[in-house]
Amino acid sequence: MRVLLLNYEFPPLGGGAAPVTLHLSNALNHTFDLVTMGFRGLPAEENAGNVTVHRVPCKRARKELSTAREMLSFLRPAWKKANELVAKNKYDLIHCHFIIPTGVLAWRLSRKHKIPYVISTHGSDIPGYNPDRFKLLHKLLLPLWRTIVRNASLVLTPSENLRGLVLKSWNGNPDKIKAIHWGIDIPPAPKGRKENRIVFAGRLFERKGARQVVEAVKGLDLTGWEVAIVGDGPQRAELETLAKGTPQIKFYGWIPREKLQALYAKSRIFAFPSSAESFGLVLAEAMVAEMAVVTSNASACPEVVGETGVVVKPGDIVALRGAIKAFMGSDELRARMGKLARARVRKLFTWKKCAAEYQKVYQAVTGSR
Numbered sequence: 001m002r003v004l005l006l007n008y009e010f011p012p013l014g015g016g017a018a019p020v021t022l023h024l025s026n027a028l029n030h031t032f033d034l035v036t037m038g039f040r041g042l043p044a045e046e047n048a049g050n051v052t053v054h055r056v057p058c059k060r061a062r063k064e065l066s067t068a069r070e071m072l073s074f075l076r077p078a079w080k081k082a083n084e085l086v087a088k089n090k091y092d093l094i095h096c097h098f099i100i101p102t103g104v105l106a107w108r109l110s111r112k113h114k115i116p117y118v119i120s121t122h123g124s125d126i127p128g129y130n131p132d133r134f135k136l137l138h139k140l141l142l143p144l145w146r147t148i149v150r151n152a153s154l155v156l157t158p159s160e161n162l163r164g165l166v167l168k169s170w171n172g173n174p175d176k177i178k179a180i181h182w183g184i185d186i187p188p189a190p191k192g193r194k195e196n197r198i199v200f201a202g203r204l205f206e207r208k209g210a211r212q213v214v215e216a217v218k219g220l221d222l223t224g225w226e227v228a229i230v231g232d233g234p235q236r237a238e239l240e241t242l243a244k245g246t247p248q249i250k251f252y253g254w255i256p257r258e259k260l261q262a263l264y265a266k267s268r269i270f271a272f273p274s275s276a277e278s279f280g281l282v283l284a285e286a287m288v289a290e291m292a293v294v295t296s297n298a299s300a301c302p303e304v305v306g307e308t309g310v311v312v313k314p315g316d317i318v319a320l321r322g323a324i325k326a327f328m329g330s331d332e333l334r335a336r337m338g339k340l341a342r343a344r345v346r347k348l349f350t351w352k353k354c355a356a357e358y359q360k361v362y363q364a365v366t367g368s369r
Contacts, residue, residue, distance in 0.1 A: 001368060002089060004082065004115070005034040006105050007097035008074050010053060012256070013039055013063050015203060016281040017122040019257060020158075020182055021097055024120075025051045027183070027355035030362070032095075033085050035078050035105075037070075039063065056081050064203060064232050064254050068137055071101040078105055086113050092366045093118065099125040099155070100141060103148040116153045116365050121162060123278030127169045129162070129299075130207065130276060142169065149176070153365040156358075158182045158279035159300035180358060183351035184284045189342065190265040196225040197267035198324060199291070201260055201282045202274065204233030209273035209296065209314065211235065214242050214249060216271070216321040222248040225328065228267070230260060264289035268334055269327045272301075275314035280304045288345040290338030294323040304349070308341040 005025060009018040013036075025032045026049040038044065038055035046053050056077035060070045082105060085091075094117035096106035103125070106117040124130045127138040127145070138145070149155055149170055155177050157163040163179040170177060198217060202208040210229055217227050225248055229239065232254040243249040255263075264270070270286035273296045277283070283304045286293055293309035295301040302311050310326075312319040327334050362368070 001030040001092045001362060001366065003030050003032050003362075004085060004089075004091045004094045004109070005032045005051065005097075006036075006078070006082070006094065006102040007034065008037050008066065008071055008078075008102055009097075010034060010036040011048075012042075013037060013060070014066070015064065016279070017097055020120075020122075020281070022048055022051065023183070023185065023351050024354060024358060025049070027351040028358060028362070033089065033091075035082050035085070037066070037074050054081055054085070068134070075101060075104060078102075079108070082109055083112075086115070091115050092368065093362060095120070096152075098122055099145055099148050100138075103152075104144070107148045107151050110151065117151075118154045118156060118361060118365055119148070119152050120156045120158075121166060121278065122158070123162060123276065126162065126165050126278075129165055129278070133205075146170065146172075152176070154178055154361055156180050156361065159303050161300040161303055162278045178361070180354060180361075181349055182279045182281060182284075183349050183354035184281060184288060184345065186288060186346055186350060187261065187265070190290055192266075194268045195266050196328075197228055197263075198225065198269040198271055198328075199228045199230060199263060199267045199286070200271050201230040201286075202272065204229075204231050204235040204239060206235065207275045208233075209271075209275065210239055211242065212273045212315065212317055212320055213271045214239055214246075215317050216324060217249065218243075218246050219317075219321050220325055220328070222246065226250055228252055228263065230255060230263070261285060261289065264291055267291060269294065269324060271320070271324055272296075273312060273314055273320055274301060275299070277301055277304075283309075284345050284349045287338075287341035290335075290342050292327040292334040292337045293341060294320065294327065305341070306344055308337055308344050310337075 032051040059073040200213045227249045230252045270291040296314045297311040310323040
């Protein structure tokens with residue numbers, strides 16, 4: 001099967017949706033052509049396993065984050081490149097990541113070339129998921145959003161929680177919206193003694209919860225411990241100011257995923273009190289590294305951790321501090337929860353399992369076997 005893949009983010013750009021696009025495609029035994037954003041220093045075309053990557057010019061300025069204006073600048077050159085590819089290749093399916101902005105391309109390409117499309121959602125493309133960034137934009141684009149969803153063969157969400165959020169804005173057949181959990185690569189179990197380190201990893205804006213982690217640990221005795229804040233974003237300067245006087249808090253900035261996973265393997269506690277996650281790849285990656293996890297009881301976070309982590313209400317600094325303190329004080333508790341967390345990921349959240357479900361979708365939509 002030959003598939004035209006659309007996503008404005010692809011490694012090394014972007015957040016969780018970028019590696020998802022790569023790993024899911026690599027796990028499927030098909031030929032993919034991807035149209036994505038270009039960025040300084042990246043080749044216009046390259047191969048990533050069974051994915052041929054086509055990067056088009058746009059106004060993206062930062063690796064980790066893209067603005068609405070930058071996304072808009074991607075659409076015209078992406079439309080041109082996608083049509084060039086359709087003219088050269090016979091595609092069975094269009095697989096689009098994000099309803100907005102890339103769903104616009106999928107819908108128009110499908111109308112023009114009569115190719116069915118499916119959409120994988122990631123959170124920020126869903127009204128109500130990310131009110132601190134795109135609230136007004138989603139309100140203005142809701143009619144277009146519904147048109148894109150209506151014309152898709154299926155819309156796939158990475159969690160039941162996100163499926164419920166899609167259904168709040170979708171006024172059509174609920175069977176069109178299906179949840180399939182993402183997967184992660186399963187590395188070997190960590191070896192050697194872990195280090196006394198509490199890790200937060202994510203983009204540094206309010207809903208991710210980095211500020212809450214900094215406030216929580218400032219009230220703890222951190223003697224012999226490090227607090228690693230991994231990631232970048234508009235909140236970084238504010239957080240660095242907040243952390244002054246607490247030298248154990250270190251800001252790592254944005255680091256490649258391989259280095260982040262190595263950091264997980266050496267660290268004891270993962271604190272991630274995000275108020276909105278479509279799935280929470282960083283949670284699963286920390287869990288498979290046998291970290292003791294503290295997260296929020298909001299969105300998909302409890303769906304991922306189940307009974308293998310501690311969940312607290314977003315914004316409850318006292319509860320967050322208490323959960324971190326409990327893990328700091330008990331080797332036995334950390335080890336037990338870490339083992340349970342790894343077992344849960346190995347059972348539920350692998351790329352093999354995810355790809356098998358997506359293969360069923362591909363076959364159902366295209367009528368192939």
